[in-house]
Each structure stands twice: as C-alpha cells, then as structure tokens.
Amino acid sequence: MAQSNGREIVTAGGYATAADFKQIFTEDVDHLFLLSFLLTGDQQKAEECFVAGIEESAKGNRVFKEWARSWARRAVIQSAIRLIAPRERSVTAIRDPDIARAIGKIPLLLHAEVTAILDLENLERFVFVMSVLERYSDHDCAILLGCARREIITVRARAVQQLGALLGLGRRKVASSENSAAPEDVETVIELTIAQLFPTPLWTSGLSR
Numbered sequence: 001m002a003q004s005n006g007r008e009i010v011t012a013g014g015y016a017t018a019a020d021f022k023q024i025f026t027e028d029v030d031h032l033f034l035l036s037f038l039l040t041g042d043q044q045k046a047e048e049c050f051v052a053g054i055e056e057s058a059k060g061n062r063v064f065k066e067w068a069r070s071w072a073r074r075a076v077i078q079s080a081i082r083l084i085a086p087r088e089r090s091v092t093a094i095r096d097p098d099i100a101r102a103i104g105k106i107p108l109l110l111h112a113e114v115t116a117i118l119d120l121e122n123l124e125r126f127v128f129v130m131s132v133l134e135r136y137s138d139h140d141c142a143i144l145l146g147c148a149r150r151e152i153i154t155v156r157a158r159a160v161q162q163l164g165a166l167l168g169l170g171r172r173k174v175a176s177s178e179n180s181a182a183p184e185d186v187e188t189v190i191e192l193t194i195a196q197l198f199p200t201p202l203w204t205s206g207l208s209r
Contacts, residue, residue, distance in 0.1 A: 014065060015063060015064060015065065016063045016064070016068035016071070018057075018058040020068055021054070021058050021068060021071075021072060022058065024057075024068055024069055024072050025050075025053070025054050025057070025072060028069065028072065031073075032053065032072065032073065033046060033047075033050050035073060035076050035077070035129070035133075036049040036050045036053070036076055038114070038117055038125070038129050039076075039077065039080035039125065039129055040083060040084055041118050041122075041125065045083055045084070048079075048083060049076060049080045049083055050076065050079075052075075052082075052083070053072065053076035053078075053079045054075075056075040056078070056079060057071060057072050057075045077130060077144065078144065081144060084122055084126070086122035086123040086126045086145065087123055087145060087146060087147060112167060113167065115166075116162075116163050116166040116167055117163070119162075120159055120162060120163070123145070123155055124155055124156075124158055124159035124162070125159070126145060127141060127145070127152055127155045127156050127159060128156060128159040128160070128163070130144070130145075131152065131156055132156070132160075138152045138153060
C-alpha cells in the first residue's frame with residue numbers, strides 16, 4: 001500500500017494479473033467446469049463457457065487479488081448467461097449422449113442431484129445455481145439475468161419445489177408434526193444435499209477432458 005494525502009492507494013501488485021487468473025482456472029478447473037456444466041446443461045457449451053471465462057478474466061480488469069476467485073466464477077456465470085440467454089429461451093435442455101457420459105463420470109451418489117438440476121428449465125436452473133449454490137443475492141441475480149428481483153424469488157421457489165419433488169425431499173416430515181416440511185425447510189435440505197457439489201470436488205476433473 002502506498003500513502004497519498006492520508007489516503008491508501010492500492011499499488012499494481014495488489015491487483016490480479018492474467019497469470020493469476022490462469023493459475024486460478026488451473027487450480028479450480030473442477031469447480032469452474034462443473035459450474036459451467038450445471039448452468040449450460042451441455043458438455044460442449046460448458047467447455048465454450050469455461051474458455052470464455054478464462055478469456056474474460058485475463059483481459060486486464062483491475063481486480064484485487066483476494067477477489068480474483070470470485071471474479072473468475074462471476075466471469076463463468078456471465079459467459080453462460082450470454083451463451084444460453086436463459087430469460088429468452090427458458091426451456092429444459094435437450095439431453096444428448098455427451099451429457100449422459102458427463103453424468104456417468106460423477107459419483108453415483110450425486111447422479112440424482114445433478115440430473116434434477118439439469119431437468120430444470122434454463123431460467124430456473126440459472127437462478128438455483130446462482131442463488132443457492134453460488135450464494136448470489138437476489139439483487140445480484142436480478143442484475144446479471146436482467147429481470148426484477150421479485151421474479152428471481154418466484155423462479156427460485158419454483159425451482160426448489162421441482163427439485164424437492166424430483167429428489168423426494170418434500171416428503172420429509174417436521175418433527176412431532178403431521179404436516180410436510182415447510183417450503184423454506186425443504187430449500188435448506190436441498191441446499192445441504194446439493195451443496196456437496198461445491199466447492200471443488202476433485203472427482204469432476206474427468207468432466208473437462
């Protein structure tokens with residue numbers, strides 16, 4: 001840090017370089033590619049998104065080193081949004097053999113979770129991955145996806161409801177009660193279950209090859 005007129009100024013060494021981002025994408029290839037795959041729902045598009053994320057991150061943006069990993073994930077998300085345009089084409093991704101092979105490389109224990117996410121419509125999938133797995137705020141999701149905050153809330157609720165049905169989580173009973181778990185309770189269970197995918201499980205390295 002340099003001092004000028006009593007104010008702290010971050011020197012050039014405080015910003016992430018292209019080499020720093022290259023290292024991040026190398027070290028976090030598993031997480032970042034899985035993020036691309038869950039957002040795009042397609043292995044080839046996930047590869048395109050991953051490469052675009054690298055290129056965007058290496059453009060010389062003035063990003064503090066301590067924020068570089070978050071910036072890399074954001075670059076991947078923005079690349080996926082541009083590639084898929086989830087608000088314009090909110091449809092369920094069409095399965096192809098590549099997706100089946102990619103899922104086949106994931107431990108059997110997590111097949112249901114990954115398959116359930118991929119079964120969501122595009123906008124629902126993006127909102128769920130961004131807000132639940134990546135923990136983006138509703139405000140940030142709304143800005144990135146170009147929609148109102150209330151739409152994010154509605155879409156996430158719809159995604160959680162569908163995932164709860166697909167994974168059988170909505171049938172869980174609240175202790176000492178005859179009623180099913182409340183929606184927010186189901187969301188918590190889904191988050192804890194699917195969050196096993198993050199951060200960076202090493203088994204995903206085969207997905208990007």
